[in-house]
Amino acid sequence: MITEIAQIEIKPGHEKDFEAAVGQSQGIFKRQKGWRSFELHRSIEKPSRYRLHIKWDTLENHMVDFRESADFQEWRALVGSYFAGPPEVEHTNTVLSF
């Protein structure tokens, strides 16, 4: 299992619209191959900055199965108009947890 970490700056004043749109996207994620969980984090120090922490079985489940699907276009149609710039996306393996 891997974690997708996407850092997204939202246009100031549109934070609540963005949060509501993410809430409406649950069905999209829940039907994706290899999707495991989704967390939306909001920065305390920079309140227009959000991070998605999304767990997938494999990197390919995110980068190929989801990114190249019509559902990805639907997701971006829901939330993309609130982005102040392109998301910064990275993936991680969890080395240790306690």
Add this chain to the structure above:
Amino acid sequence: MITEIAQIEIKPGHEKDFEAAVGQSQGIFKRQKGWRSFELHRSIEKPSRYRLHIKWDTLENHMVDFRESADFQEWRALVGSYFAGPPEVEHTNTVLSF
């Protein structure tokens, strides 16, 4: 509850030493006031980049109770020599999870 997100670049070649040192630090975290959980993530795209995701009851539990303690000095003594630069630290609230 809040999440501390600390992004740390490790000196290339010292990744396994750093991971072992983090493993040795479990006792330090487990005795902190308001500490809830700890995850060590390693970037797939940039393998010398790590992120700590640490959950605390409050921001103060991290920034005051832990940061101003002797235990913080012990933690940094364990891991600090492997850092390639100062960690970038931010805190988040979880807005939504599913």
